[in-house]
Amino acid sequence: MVKSNPNISNRQNxxxxxxxxxxxxLSGQELYRVLHAGESSMGLATVYRNLQVxxxxxxxxxRNLPTGEVLYAPVKRDVHHLTCVDCGITTSLQGCPVKNINLPQSKTKNFQLxxxxxxxxxxxxxxxxxQST
Structure with missing residues (x-):
């Protein structure tokens, strides 16, 4: 169970x-279906609006797919992908290749990542x- 965040609305929680x-x-459509099937029903536009917030x-x-579909996940889940631009198949990478990268202090001192x-x-x-045949 995910802990409730007091800085966001009940719907966003x-x-x-x-x-x-x-x-x-999940895509916005998939999330809408999951919410609609449970006790947290809300309209599709409300789902997308709250996702943007x-x-x-x-x-x-x-994450934007080549098809134009957008997928959403919590930021704590640090997963990256290889995506085929032809068929759209996606493979998750194990680990994060840039997790320990050192960003320039001069650029990040007034910036909260x-x-x-x-x-x-x-x-x-x-x-x-x-394609090669």
Missing amino acids: QILEKLGNCDDE LVKKGLVRS LFHTLEFFGLCQHCLER
């Missing part, structure tokens, strides 16, 4: 809790072989 209890990222507060990260994203785009083996 509900969204954060559902994302935190999920093993993977959570992203701006640095509590939720968003909330989270980072790192994505790699290319062709999976299947699409690479299909």
Whole structure:
């Protein structure tokens, strides 16, 4: 169970809790369906509006797929991906390649870092072989 955050609304807490209890990222549509099936029902526009607030507060990260779909996850889940630009298949990376990177002090002294994203785009083996034939 995810601990309630007193600095956000009840609906935002509900969204954060559902994302935190999920093993993977969710699209806004998927999150809407999960919330609608439970006791935390809210409209689709409300889900997206609150997701944007959570992203701006640095509590939720968003990841844009080549298809235009956006996936959401809590920032505490530091997962990065390899994404095929042809078929859209995504593979999670184990560990974070930039977790211990040293950012220049001159650039970050007046900046509170909330989270980072790192994505790699290319062709999976299947699409690479299909395109070379």
